[in-house]
Amino acid sequence: QSLAVVQSLWALKAAQQREALQKRQAAERKALSAKLPKQDVWRKWLEREAAQGDEAAQAALRGIRYREQRNKGKQVDGIEGEELDPLRKLTLAGLDAQIDHKRQFVLYRDAQGRDKFTDTGPRIVMHDKSDDSLEAALRMASQKYGGKVDITGSSEFRERAARQAVRLGIEVVDADLQAIVQDEQQRRQRPPQLSPTAVEKSAPDAAKSLKPQDTAALPEMRAVDAALTAWQQAQTDAARTRAVQDWMHGMARVEKLGGDVAAANAQTRKALGERYAGFMREVGGLARQRDIGHDR
Numbered sequence: 001q002s003l004a005v006v007q008s009l010w011a012l013k014a015a016q017q018r019e020a021l022q023k024r025q026a027a028e029r030k031a032l033s034a035k036l037p038k039q040d041v042w043r044k045w046l047e048r049e050a051a052q053g054d055e056a057a058q059a060a061l062r063g064i065r066y067r068e069q070r071n072k073g074k075q076v077d078g079i080e081g082e083e084l085d086p087l088r089k090l091t092l093a094g095l096d097a098q099i100d101h102k103r104q105f106v107l108y109r110d111a112q113g114r115d116k117f118t119d120t121g122p123r124i125v126m127h128d129k130s131d132d133s134l135e136a137a138l139r140m141a142s143q144k145y146g147g148k149v150d151i152t153g154s155s156e157f158r159e160r161a162a163r164q165a166v167r168l169g170i171e172v173v174d175a176d177l178q179a180i181v182q183d184e185q186q187r188r189q190r191p192p193q194l195s196p197t198a199v200e201k202s203a204p205d206a207a208k209s210l211k212p213q214d215t216a217a218l219p220e221m222r223a224v225d226a227a228l229t230a231w232q233q234a235q236t237d238a239a240r241t242r243a244v245q246d247w248m249h250g251m252a253r254v255e256k257l258g259g260d261v262a263a264a265n266a267q268t269r270k271a272l273g274e275r276y277a278g279f280m281r282e283v284g285g286l287a288r289q290r291d292i293g294h295d296r
Contacts, residue, residue, distance in 0.1 A: 131164070148171045
């Protein structure tokens with residue numbers, strides 16, 4: 001047989017197979033229609049296609065479930081957004097992800113097996129409301145939803161989440177949360193009331209040795225130490241700036257309560273080592289910004 005004949009026969013066979021498949025699918029839909037209401041036919045069809053791995057069907061099915069639960073879900077502490085990608089596991093430090101293909105969600109647990117939150121696609125439902133869990137959920141939501149989130153749940157949770165989102169650089173789109181968003185933005189922009197003179201005067205003394213028990217006797221140093229750790233671990237400029245602001249707030253409290261600023265600064269030098277000079281440059285920069293703002 002010539003090549004043209006072979007190609008023609010192959011095309012005919014393929015067309016016959018497609019026609020047979022279409023007839024079988026039509027018969028299956030008709031059989032479902034005879035038993036179920038129209039909307040249920042579509043849902044059953046989606047469920048079967050989703051079970052076979054069709055990502056479009058999976059997304060459509062999640063959308064149906066989300067709309068069904070939307071009004072009820074507004075009372076649930078969670079984070080919502082426009083789903084941009086197929087549902088999948090995302091890597092989050094310290095959390096284990098388990099995907100439920102049938103129900104189309106991903107459950108995130110900590111190392112001890114405790115439920116933290118569930119990614120249902122259009123919504124992330126919070127189980128644990130701790131700061132660490134909230135930050136992890138917001139970071140994941142930002143990645144999933146293109147940096148924009150809606151926040152649902154109690155007024156207390158929504159305010160906490162909105163303020164945390166601002167600190168993480170995530171846009172909150174809820175109209176009724178914009179006053180809180182603006183307040184947090186302004187609060188983060190206000191440099192702390194730490195006297196630059198106090199920092200400068202303490203710098204020469206910081207090189208002196210400091211006994212461990214002297215540092216431990218300063219309860220305000222917990223906030224200072226936490227800020228230093230955050231600064232060293234920061235991955236973005238915004239995170240570094242927040243850490244410097246927190247350090248300055250902590251030092252301001254040491255000064256206000258009559259504590260030893262020089263001792264606190266010495267502890268800072270010890271903790272940062274070679275990075276101390278760079279850190280102090282950032283402190284000076286924020287202090288100058290505050291002074292400029294006061295002069296206007």
